[in-house]
Amino acid sequence: MSVPSNTPVEIASLKENGIRIRWADQHEAVYPAPYLREQCQCATCVDEWSGEKRITPEQIPEGIHSTSIIAKGHYAVSIHWSDGHDTGIFPFNYLRKICPCTQCLEKR
Known part of the structure; x- marks a missing residue:
């Protein structure tokens, strides 16, 4: 049985440089910390009714970094x-969808 391409095999904190994820298909991506913080989809960051973002890049502190990355079952991570x-x-499928690498950006 093959492993889906949206399954990470390694997730590493790069502190201020972001988070690196290596996927089952060997694709590797670095998600810059400010970019990933802005992509948060929780109810604090995105209006649950309109879907409008409540956080702007200007509101993200300079030097932001992850303090912990916690697995949520086999489908997601929680980032503090x-x-x-x-x-x-x-969710892993969301992280794969928003991959900021050049190769993935060209496919969108």
């Missing part, structure tokens, strides 16, 4: 941030 934010859950 240096600004105190800790309610976001990042």
Whole structure:
């Protein structure tokens, strides 16, 4: 049985440089910390009725970094941030979808 391409085999904190994920298909991506913090989909960061973002890049502190990355079952991670934010859950399929590498950006 093959492993889905949206299954991570390694997740590493790079502190201020973001988070590196190596996927089952060997694709590797670095998610810059400010970018990933802005992509949080929790109810604090995104209006649950309109879907409008409540956080802007300007509101993200300079030097933001993950303080912990916690597995949520076999489908997601919770990332705790240096600004105190800790309610976001990042499903693996969402992380793969928002991959910021050039190769993935060209496919969108």
